[in-house]
Amino acid sequence: KNWKPFIDLYNSLIHTNNSLSSVEKFQYLVSSLSPEPLQSIKSLQITKDNYEIAYNKLIKRYTNKRFLTSSCWSEIIDLPKCNNDSAEALRHLLNVILENLESLQILGLPVDHWDFVLFHIVVQKLHPNVIERFELQHCSSDIPSYIVLNEFLEKPCTAFEAIDLSVQKFNYKLNRGFKKNFSHPKDNSQRYSLLANVNTHKVFWPLCKKNHLIIKCPTFTQNSPRDR
Structure with missing residues (x-):
């Protein structure tokens, strides 16, 4: 194909x-x-x-049209039965069927008239849970339609893809925020500079004209409490 x-x-x-x-x-x-x-x-x-x-x-x-049509049809018929009812399994099933139906249509086969046949082929590939949900929603006695079945199967696939996209966007924003706040910590050079300035700033006390804290000033400490 x-x-x-x-x-x-x-x-x-x-x-x-x-x-x-x-x-x-x-x-x-x-x-x-x-x-x-x-x-x-x-x-x-x-x-x-x-x-x-x-x-x-x-x-x-x-x-060789005979070879090509047989190959496409075999891919549909030989599809394994879904072993779970996940959206990923349904999407794979629908993609393979659609791809081969389009190829068969290009080769000139009347795909549009296979509705009833396709319904029964695809139903046999589905997980029992999916079949049960479909029957509960479409319990009519009318002849089943592949178009209706396809629309039913597309809904969880589309919903899953939308949720998956939203999760990816959320994770992307979360990762960006994390990297911005934590991967590149704020530069502490300014803070260290301020501390250095405080530590190195010279203070000359009027009693002794020397650079030290007041509690270290011998002139101050030698005075009586009243003189201090």
Whole structure:
């Protein structure tokens, strides 16, 4: 399903680039492929003549609508059942289904008419708790709809993502405030400077004309209490 955008970009940048040799193109091709397509040309040595063989082999395989549609449908059918009812599990399920349905629609299949079939396929992938909540909200005897089920599943996913974003913003602000207040403590040089000025400031007492505290002044202490 990712082949079309890949090959369009590859053709534009590499395959039609006349400044590159066939060997260079082959090297770019091999380095760009994921394991599955790479395996299909692994036996071919990187030579001038083998480049066109490898390129055409990939084109033939991955423009094969039957192969592509089967691959996309298998990804939906083979999805494992959710082992919990978390929003993360539901989001993964919905993303895989949506991605493959869009690919099938591009390939020309009538996806819009599969509502009933998709409903039953997706329900089988859900955790029992999710199925129970859905049935409690949609207990109608009408034919079940995948559109309704999809909307139901989207709600907790959207709510979780909104909460997660709010938590991230809160943590970001909290961390910024913490770093501002504690990671860079206030400069104590000014306080130390003031203390130093107090300690070094010279005070000359009029009794003895010396620099010391009054209680250390011998002239003062030798006087009688009345004279002090």
